[in-house]
Amino acid sequence: MSISRRTFLHLPGVAAAVSAASIPHPPQAHPHRAGPIAIASGNGIRGVEQAYRMMTEEEADPLDAAIAGVKIQELDPTDQSVGLGGLPDERGVVTLDASLMHGPTRRAGAVAALEDIATPSLVAKAVMDYTDHVILVGKGARDFAIRMGFKPQNLLTEQSRKDWLAWKTSLNADDNWLEWPEAAAKHTDGTIHMSAVTAGGDIASVTTTSGLAWKIPGRIGDSPIVGAGQYCDNTVGSAGATGRGEAAIQSCGSFLAVEFMRQGYAPEDACLEVLRRVVAMTEDRLLDEQGRPRFGLSFYAVHKDGRYGAATMYEGPDFAIASADGVRHEPMAFLFSNE
Secondary structure (H helix, E strand, O other): OOOOHHHHHOOOOHHHHHHHHHOOOOOOOOOOOOOOEEEEEHHHHHHHHHHHHHHHHOOOOHHHHHHHHHHHHHOOOOOOOOOOOOOOOOOOOOOEEEEEEEOOOOEEEEEEEEOOOOOHHHHHHHHHHHOOOOEEEHHHHHHHHHHOOOOOOOOOOHHHHHHHHHHHHOOOOOOOOOOOOOOOOOOOOOOEEEEEEOOOOOEEEEEEEOOOOOOOOOOOOOOOOEOOOEEEEOOOEEEEEEEOHHHHHHHOHHHHHHHHHHOOOOHHHHHHHHHHHHHHHOOHHHEOOOOOEOOOEEEEEEEOOOOEEEEEEEOOOEEEEEEOOEEEEEEOEEEEOOO
């Protein structure tokens, strides 16, 4: 007796079998690597060394270690994508964002559009430690930080001021601004993410940034959004993002990377899968003629057993890592070549 394809697919058990067969099996896990371990975006090479040393020599809590690591960049005026010296918004005002999670206690804290405080990661931790909230923003975040003992300061360095002037004077040839000759206009969406895992498998994550250069006042990216800029689950692992924040928000990318690891994906493969999801969800105006995003985005992930990996949209960037094998940069997996 002949039957149609549609009838065949509706026979008992056949549809379920076909559906299961169409789902790719998660990649095999890489060999176990013992902790402690700290991973970060490429600008975090000093930070991962600091975090690893604290977890190894002092048995520090992973969140304390990760914050100590990113704080190096927050206080470095030459890193114009984080903290002091960060490139400002279109008004010339530096605003900072950060979020973090502490795996053992399952708590989180964040601040967004914070002005005048150089270490938003520490303010985010204060939100986590001393309030029943997860995120404070704008003036409320600044007022809270000052009440908690943080000292306000001018975050706009002379170099960042010159770069802002260069951008502003080059906006429109017909405006009333004269060209600023001493600096070339810059553009950055840089950030630092760090995840840390102790020898016992406890995990923490933190992401901090000055955000998109010359942004519309009030804009925040993924860094202060739990699940987008970073996410941590002490039973699985941690992940974080740098690059186009809007894409990480729309994909809930860091949360998704952790969920892929929960399903059995190795950290690097989890990051690649998130990037594929981002591409699939990118609106047409942001795609080039080949259907590739016109922006960069990177994810970093570490499993609680010490396995780690990172992936980026386009080849080129390295990420930072500190483990028993030393402190180093390693190349990131990528979806697209630069050719």
